[in-house]
């Protein structure tokens with residue numbers, strides 16, 4: 039607190055505040071308010087006006103009002119539970135001030151007989167008289183009662199008065215921080231300083247002024263700090279020198295020529311981007327983003343092969359065993375026999391695991407497939423050159439950073455995600471990585487026909503799937519989870535299974551959250567081999583698994599899902615070249631708004647467009663994968679409403695990257711806002 043230009047005051051523990059003890063600190067910590075800075079984002083909801091009202095005769099019952107009165111007579115009943123009472127008056131009438139649980143001495147002190155006192159509180163009316171119960175705001179000097187008091191949402195067990203007191207205290211003690219933004223940026227916000235903006239943010243009359251300069255500036259600070267940290271991580275990784283890989287493009291092309299399909303332009307483009315990184319003498323840290331079914335696997339396998347041919351090992355991790363087995367099988371099929379490929383499975387026995395570990399450490403294995411188990415400590419590689427992680431949208435920036443450190447300097451990192459997200463979010467979530475995007479779907483792909491149906495028309499649906507089954511096709515039937523008092527309920531899926539099992543005996547299986555992992559793998563494998571026709575499930579079928587023979591998906595109670603989620607579910611079919619169908623079922627007729635949403639889904643199969651629309655409708659918090667992404671929540675910034683600020687932040691970040699500007703002036707911004715622990719040694 040002594041150094042007025044030091045941001046560190048804001049990072050101090052809450053106990054540094056006057057009047058804040060252990061109890062309040064603990065209450066605040068429960069609300070994830072851990073230091074003084076965090077408290078700055080506890081914003082007033084509205085305010086109470088405590089400016090002087092008129093006289094007693096004009097008081098409005100039930101409202102908070104402020105009057106100047108003179109105490110006239112005490113009554114201190116010696117009976118338990120009866121309150122102390124002070125009769126007060128002004129020239130227009132009388133009012134009782136009532137005190138529960140107060141000592142006589144205290145009452146005498148704050149309301150001395152004959153003195154003019156200004157009191158404030160909610161006015162009541164009892165036995166034909168106005169009354170004020172436990173008045174908290176009172177003073178001999180009416181000007182000492184602050185006129186506007188912020189009101190806060192008070193679920194935290196902390197009183198309004200305390201919030202007002204501590205937040206005022208912080209604002210009075212705000213360190214004078216040097217401006218970190220360029221003139222150009224600052225101008226966009228009418229040159230308001232961070233300090234002034236914080237002050238404005240807490241002014242009661244500014245509640246909800248999202249468009250005002252102070253709010254925009256602070257939202258921008260938040261976005262920009264995130265982008266800057268991302269940029270720093272990216273720069274740091276770019277500085278890591280590695281042995282460049284020498285690729286054999288001919289061998290790569292031999293494989294490409296033998297494929298049953300030709301690669302799309304986007305697949306070729308992204309493969310080239312990855313290859314360039316492999317050949318460069320700095321470490322790759324790249325995200326391959328592409329909609330479900332856009333063909334990311336083959337791109338990653340080709341880069342794996344290139345890495346192997348340059349004398350390195352590759353580790354490919356997938357979130358589930360069945361998915362990693364699918365990748366493994368594909369690699370076995372298309373790679374030359376001399377490439378040694380292995381799969382670590384949860385089911386492998388101790389002995390064969392030990393052999394694999396041994397072979398990995400001696401570079402007898404070129405490519406290892408598996409789940410997260412392949413990154414356990416005891417797994418040692420002799421010469422790991424590339425880590426590939428499939429469907430990683432659940433990783434946050436910290437986990438990614440650790441991963442990129444894991445393989446050592448010579449190890450490149452490629453992540454893949456099938457969650458198309460709006461650009462503002464991509465920058466926020468993945469700004470630390472280089473980005474390769476596959477937008478184009480394989481040409482052979484037929485659009486998935488999407489219909490909506492009322493549940494009462496289920497017979498039409500049954501007729502349709504009978505026909506499909508006759509043609510040898512398979513069907514996904516998705517039932518939503520019904521959440522009842524937090525216990526997840528699978529009853530809808532179980533009931534549907536029983537219903538369908540009667541109509542299609544021995545053709546139906548059921549998967550839900552309680553199915554154990556082994557059982558689940560068995561069922562999915564049987565479905566993959568076309569051993570039964572209809573898979574009833576809750577939404578637990580992972581993305582990524584290829585069921586080429588399944589071409590119909592029925593989604594019940596479709597209004598329970600967001601557009602992006604429906605799109606992901608729908609993406610489980612339509613991966614082969616068959617005609618495929620998605621039927622969205624609804625309990626009742628759709629509202630106009632819901633129809634609009636569903637039409638977006640019917641009109642396009644482009645996940646990027648759908649996610650933009652979804653975000654506009656539902657807010658970014660609900661976008662699939664965003665919640666689990668580990669990214670911190672913005673306090674003020676909103677990717678929908680502040681789209682322009684995100685773009686501005688990106689532009690400014692690029693400008694700084696290009697001009698190689700020293701970023702030490704941003705130190706307070708980064709340290710205060712977030713994730714600064716990732717780049718401890720920032721200048």
Ligand code: ADP
Pocket residue numbers: 299300301302305328329330331332333334335336456480481482582584586613614
């Ligand atoms: P995702 O991007 O969702 O991981 P996959 O890599 O699993 O998609 O590919 C989905 C399906 O598309 C696979 O069956 C794959 O063989 C096929 N595929 C990939 N690329 C092409 C292409 N260029 N043309 C036709 N089919 C392709």
Ligand code: MG
Pocket residue numbers: 334335428456581582583
């Ligand atoms: Mg995939």
